Amino acid sequence: MIPMSKYIPQQIEPKWQQAWAAQGLYDTHEDTTRPKWYALTMLPYPSGDLHTGHWYAYTPSDAAARFKRMNGYNVFFPIGFDAFGLPAENAAIKNGVHPKVWTYANIERMIAQLKRMGAMWAWDHMAISCDADYYKWTEWFFLKFYDAGLAYREYAPVDFCPTCNTTLAREQVWGDDRHCERCGTPVIRKSLQQWKFRITNYADELLDGLETIDWPERVKTMQTNWIGRSRGAEVTFATEQGDPIVVFTTRPDTLWGATFMVLAPEHPLVDSVTTDAQRAAVDAYKEEATRLDEIQRAATDKEKTGIFTGGYAINPVNDERIPIWIADYVMMGYGTGAIMAVPAHDERDFAFARKFGIEIRRVISGPDGATGPLEAAYGSKSEGELVNSGSFTGTPVAGAAGKVIAWLEETGKGKAATNYRMRDWLFSRQRMWGSPIPMIHCPTCGVVPVPYEDLPVLLPDDAQFLPTGESPLKYHEAFLHVQCPKCGGDAERDTDTMDTFMCSSWYQYADISPNYLPGQTIHADSMPWDPEKGRYWLPVDQYTGGIEHATMHLLYTRFFTKALRDIGLVNFDEPMVRLFNQGMVLGTDGEKMSKSRGNVVNPDDMVDRYGADTVRGYLMFIGPWDQGGPWDPKSIEGITRFLQRAWAVVTDAAHNPPAGEPSADDVRMLERKLHQTIIKVTDDIGAFRFNTAIAALMELNNMLMKYKETTLPKAPIWDEAVDSLLLLMAPIFPHISEELWHLRGHEASVHVQQWPQGSATKAQEAMVEIVVQINGKIRERLQVAPGTSAAALEAEALANANVLKWMDGKAARKVIAVPDKLVNVVV
RNA sequence: GCCGACGUGGCGGAAUGGCAGACGCGAUAGACUUAGGAUCUAUUACCUGAUAGGGUGUGGAGGUUCGAGUCCUCUCGUCGGCACCA
Numbered sequence: 042m043i044p045m046s047k048y049i050p051q052q053i054e055p056k057w058q059q060a061w062a063a064q065g066l067y068d069t070h071e072d073t074t075r076p077k078w079y080a081l082t083m084l085p086y087p088s089g090d091l092h093t094g095h096w097y098a099y100t101p102s103d104a105a106a107r108f109k110r111m112n113g114y115n116v117f118f119p120i121g122f123d124a125f126g127l128p129a130e131n132a133a134i135k136n137g138v139h140p141k142v143w144t145y146a147n148i149e150r151m152i153a154q155l156k157r158m159g160a161m162w163a164w165d166h167m168a169i170s171c172d173a174d175y176y177k178w179t180e181w182f183f184l185k186f187y188d189a190g191l192a193y194r195e196y197a198p199v200d201f202c203p204t205c206n207t208t209l210a211r212e213q214v215w216g217d218d219r220h221c222e223r224c225g226t227p228v229i230r231k232s233l234q235q236w237k238f239r240i241t242n243y244a245d246e247l248l249d250g251l252e253t254i255d256w257p258e259r260v261k262t263m264q265t266n267w268i269g270r271s272r273g274a275e276v277t278f279a280t281e282q283g284d285p286i287v288v289f290t291t292r293p294d295t296l297w298g299a300t301f302m303v304l305a306p307e308h309p310l311v312d313s314v315t316t317d318a319q320r321a322a323v324d325a326y327k328e329e330a331t332r333l334d335e336i337q338r339a340a341t342d343k344e345k346t347g348i349f350t351g352g353y354a355i356n357p358v359n360d361e362r363i364p365i366w367i368a369d370y371v372m373m374g375y376g377t378g379a380i381m382a383v384p385a386h387d388e389r390d391f392a393f394a395r396k397f398g399i400e401i402r403r404v405i406s407g408p409d410g411a412t413g414p415l416e417a418a419y420g421s422k423s424e425g426e427l428v429n430s431g432s433f434t435g436t437p438v439a440g441a442a443g444k445v446i447a448w449l450e451e452t453g454k455g456k457a458a459t460n461y462r463m464r465d466w467l468f469s470r471q472r473m474w475g476s477p478i479p480m481i482h483c484p485t486c487g488v489v490p491v492p493y494e495d496l497p498v499l500l501p502d503d504a505q506f507l508p509t510g511e512s513p514l515k516y517h518e519a520f521l522h523v524q525c526p527k528c529g530g531d532a533e534r535d536t537d538t539m540d541t542f543m544c545s546s547w548y549q550y551a552d553i554s555p556n557y558l559p560g561q562t563i564h565a566d567s568m569p570w571d572p573e574k575g576r577y578w579l580p581v582d583q584y585t586g587g588i589e590h591a592t593m594h595l596l597y598t599r600f601f602t603k604a605l606r607d608i609g610l611v612n613f614d615e616p617m618v619r620l621f622n623q624g625m626v627l628g629t630d631g632e633k634m635s636k637s638r639g640n641v642v643n644p645d646d647m648v649d650r651y652g653a654d655t656v657r658g659y660l661m662f663i664g665p666w667d668q669g670g671p672w673d674p675k676s677i678e679g680i681t682r683f684l685q686r687a688w689a690v691v692t693d694a695a696h697n698p699p700a701g702e703p704s705a706d707d708v709r710m711l712e713r714k715l716h717q718t719i720i721k722v723t724d725d726i727g728a729f730r731f732n733t734a735i736a737a738l739m740e741l742n743n744m745l746m747k748y749k750e751t752t753l754p755k756a757p758i759w760d761e762a763v764d765s766l767l768l769l770m771a772p773i774f775p776h777i778s779e780e781l782w783h784l785r786g787h788e789a790s791v792h793v794q795q796w797p798q799g800s801a802t803k804a805q806e807a808m809v810e811i812v813v814q815i816n817g818k819i820r821e822r823l824q825v826a827p828g829t830s831a832a833a834l835e836a837e838a839l840a841n842a843n844v845l846k847w848m849d850g851k852a853a854r855k856v857i858a859v860p861d862k863l864v865n866v867v868v
Numbered sequence: 869g870c871c872g873a874c875g876u877g878g879c880g881g882a883a884u885g886g887c888a889g890a891c892g893c894g895a896u897a898g899a900c901u902u903a904g905g906a907u908c909u910a911u912u913a914c915c916u917g918a919u920a921g922g923g924u925g926u927g928g929a930g931g932u933u934c935g936a937g938u939c940c941u942c943u944c945g946u947c948g949g950c951a952c953c954a
Contacts, residue, residue, distance in 0.1 A: 047916045132896070214929095215950090217951095249940040258872080259872070259873070259948085259949085260871095262872060262949075262950095263872090263948090263949055263950085265871095266870095266872095266949065266950050266951095267949090267950080267951070269950085271953075271954085288954080289953095290954060291953095291954065292954085303954090334911085337904090343952080345919070345952080368952090369951060369952085370954090371952080371953095371954075372952080372954090374953090375954075376953070376954060377954095378954045379954095381954085382954085383954095387954070388869090389953065389954075390954085392952090393952095459954075460954085461953095462950090462951095462953060475891065503914090527892050588948085591949085592949090600886070660891070662880085662881095662891085663880065663881085664880060664881055665881085668881095670881085671880075673879075673880065673892095673893065675879090675893055675894070676879085676880065676892065676893045676894090677893090678892095678893075679891085679892045679893060680892085682892090682907095683891095683892085684906095730883085732880090732881070732891085732892095733881095733882070733890085733891080735892090736881095736882075736889095736890065736891035736893075737890090737891080739891055739892075740890080743891095760951095810887080812886080812887050813887090814929075814934085814935075816934085816935095817934070817935055819887060820888080845888070854934090856934085857886090857934050857935075859886065862886050862887095863886055863887080863935090865886080865934050865935060866934090867934050
């Protein structure tokens, strides 16, 4: 007899967490007899305080991992820290503590907080990206990319955050006001020497690969937009002097409508095409364009400006002479920095031509055959046909572009071309707390890579942090000065560090065997992780994390994996087979939790009060995981009550059983409910629908609660139901289910048990209720055996007195009968 | 401007085209209790009605269907992404 007792999570949770750790219950072992499952959640930054958002990201993914494990998978579920980053450095400047000290203190604190979640993480595989034996490999990857021609250094205008005092990648500049993704400050433009990765080499593959992975459509759409592939043609115009000017166009079918050409103000041919008469005005315009920042230039509602260069270009399709203008609506950074302007069929060119009185020549007829003057640009690609277009006149516009491209290629006037919106990944950061870029600048030899054998380039532990806005590495003599590996002469190290997205691009590989080959000399042909373990575990089967990384981390890590494949380190194309984006848990007021709003819910307080199981369960109960939702301080009580009732079901039942035997009907009813619950919970957890899984668990428990003082607990089905309930609860509520499992006399952990098998036959209702509708309105309900045929249902319905009453003597015009569902009589 | 997601009780939410509102919170009434912000029982979309019953109802307007929260068209609103990208 299980003694009656009370559910006190504060007693059982630490007890089981310690027991699990002592037993090594969650240690990872390769095991070829079971299918592997690599489950990973985006690693946290060690800010020093775990917030509710972390709980919302991690505890459901833990439940999903536990579920997989109980379903026979050998699950690898690592945790670690994405530990480089600016907050550590800012703290150093403020408090004079080295970022390393600050970071590792935070990590220690956060590990303690994370452990309270009761998750099944493989702590023996924890990777920390600021460990020297981790960033040794980050540097190694850089050198491999450099050797493969994927890393290059370029002097160009770049986005710079004046608050973070560093350059940013385009992906890290957000919103209409072009602000810094991490601090919100609007960025400024600076021209600097910066390191970039040729992610654009993989643009097509990054786009096409989206079709092969099971990722949310939202992320795929965002990446598709971000990559921004557009297909068209490059057409070579010529200046009157004979210099070629290549333009990119998506509408080669409108070439005959080009009435002028526009160059970006920065275009290299501007000076040579400009006539002396126009030179002063052109120079003034160029200066004005440089002065305007990107935001002002990019404002779409801005009035078009531009100036005639005095020069002319020859349109290769008809040898027409067209004026060359410069205008800031043409960007040097996209396409070729030059366009053919077809005002009749492009909105922007139309506005420009209207303003400056340039000819608008129609080369596509309207859907009605109209060829008259246009009041607005007509851009249809499907309706109308080409007019005034030489030998192409009369070609339907649908498909015309392809025909024109073929002709351009035949005649050598142009060729098919594809352009991308995405740019190369600028990853140099002018900050100290990141992985050093292992490059040396030698006055004699130029830029020289650090030899692989000399890795890692270590960050100095004695750097001085001053509020100058500049990296301490620039002033650290011991770090800075180095002998050139090539000529042996005095040289300097690169003082930029890598974007932390470089570190997080490969943590899924680091986790396999963290800090691989610690302290050892590594070479160009070394392997950054244990190859045998890698073959077993990779790639990641299920990745989870926030959508905010859609065009940053989630794009970079895909690029990284494709580059590793081409270098020969992995044999797959995509790092994460499946992705799930959880939503955001909001404050009580429905707004994003923030200190300034004062709506922050501290998870540690909640765990102190309710226990981890309640917090876990409540977060999963709020709503669909990908939707997020507001924290309701009252609603969480419902989960605590549920757990208390589950406790009561186990500990109270059959203390004072009434005399007699349980009825067969009751036994059957409980069996039915049990199997319905198993089927529902299995489906739901498998699809991350934790909210409805918990609702189903509550329903089963409510039934057990209702019958616990009856004779039913004497029946074997009772024990089966209670044990199954605990098994079904185990992924979401690991502590209480473990405690109750043992209270019921089981020896082995609930978490190593087999997931219960639901039986559709046993879940079948004895009688089903058939709704009878007259003209779609419910008028009667029939109890019939499941599977009763449509014909039998129809007969029974039409014989029913109440049905006949509502039919009001009219004949049935049509009867729809659906077995186990309904009968609809149309009169 | 373009693309995408989402609009259901007082609240969070549930519903393979087939009984709208599961489950939970809150509320109301009752039981137990010295007490209750504990626990248990019952009720709880709205209108009407004493009950039975009847009617209405998933942002709005149409449509498809025997039948629509679900599918289609238009529209309003909220949120997100992209945007002088040629």
